[in-house]
Amino acid sequence: MNEGEKRGYLKRDFEVFHIKDKKSIEFKYHHHDFHKIVFFISGGVTYHIEDRTYDLEPWDILLVGNTEMHKPVIDGNKIYERIVLWVYPDFLKKNNTVKSNLLECFQISKERDYHRLRLPLEELSEIKRLLKELLGCRGSEDYGTDIMEKLLFLKLMVELNRLFLKKGDEKEEEGISYDKNITALIKYINRNLSEDLTIDKLSSRFYLSRYYLMHRFKEETGTSIYSFIIQKRLIRARELMREGMSVTEASSQCGFKDYSTFVKAFKKSYSCTPREYLKELNKPQISKEGLQNIDF
Structure with missing residues (x-):
């Protein structure tokens, strides 16, 4: 190849x-x-x-x-x-x-x-x-x-x-590592993308200090909590748009309080606006940003 x-x-x-x-x-x-x-x-x-x-x-x-x-x-x-x-x-x-x-x-x-x-x-x-x-x-x-x-x-x-x-439920744990606190946090984020997911709210919910939460998350995942949440919201928004939901409704459903913030984040991640993405749905391709991050 x-x-x-x-x-x-x-x-x-x-x-x-x-x-x-x-x-x-x-x-x-x-x-x-x-x-x-x-x-x-x-x-x-x-x-x-x-x-x-x-x-x-x-x-x-x-x-x-x-x-x-x-x-x-x-x-x-x-x-x-x-x-x-x-x-x-x-x-x-x-x-x-x-x-x-x-x-x-x-x-x-x-x-x-x-x-x-x-x-x-x-x-x-x-x-x-x-x-x-x-x-x-x-x-x-x-x-x-x-x-x-x-x-x-x-x-x-x-x-x-x-x-x-x-x-079945059999799991081979050798060679696998994770932090139970971060696992619980990520599960919560994935299930509550439409909610208020500020660092203060998350640290309060999980009874962990802001510093520890941010530091441990970055240590475990290599990315910040904020960046992770934005990407997860964008992923979900694209799913909803593919299912037929309007751009504005998808934005709101995924926790973006301001439509312009959603458009800006979408364009930064996928090199196109949400409406441009909808037009290209029948032409499957990887975005320019995605091409830089492809891991074969």
Whole structure:
């Protein structure tokens, strides 16, 4: 995959990349319009997803939902190899059946605050086989390759859902760290985006000093509480707009007291106004800001 292809728009329902590089890149907390699955192969990487920090081992699998803030911290002295899948939620939804929901693995990982699959070797063999065949479809002009690629991708999603469901409530805690106070705070923020979420109100609710709350949040997530809340409100506003809500109503529902503040924050994050975004909904693409923050 060449650099231009990596940094271009996500023009299809799903995409798969196999990347092996040695770069020291510092990412900010961000999110994507699409779901992401990372198959970690080698390197030195710690992945932050919402309030959780995952120290990765070879063939750990990470699921990152499209509304979840995340960032990788990469050791630039080691070769970082991984296979990354991007998929738009609507594509999976279109391929759901009465009995099978292909979005279930993402829903489970979000509900249980558990984004990692660490599998025994015997369960990895089928995943590796499907990934190899899927990557083999890239660039092929053979008859029916596009159909085979879609079928392989859907089969891979079926396998991942089966594995997530099989694990049930079982959680492997090794290599995962989090602060219970910050976890509770993030859950509260996510559930109360329309409310008054000032530092004073939050510190009072959680019986923690302003300084400790701000310092600990930044230490755990790498971003400020204020920035996190703004991004979460913008993510929710875009969801509501995609569902048909007006721009002004979405702004109000997500806790922006002033419409001009909402427009300014939206444009800063996505390089377009909310109304321009609505016009582009049928042309899926990553914003200029998003392109700078893409973590393959």
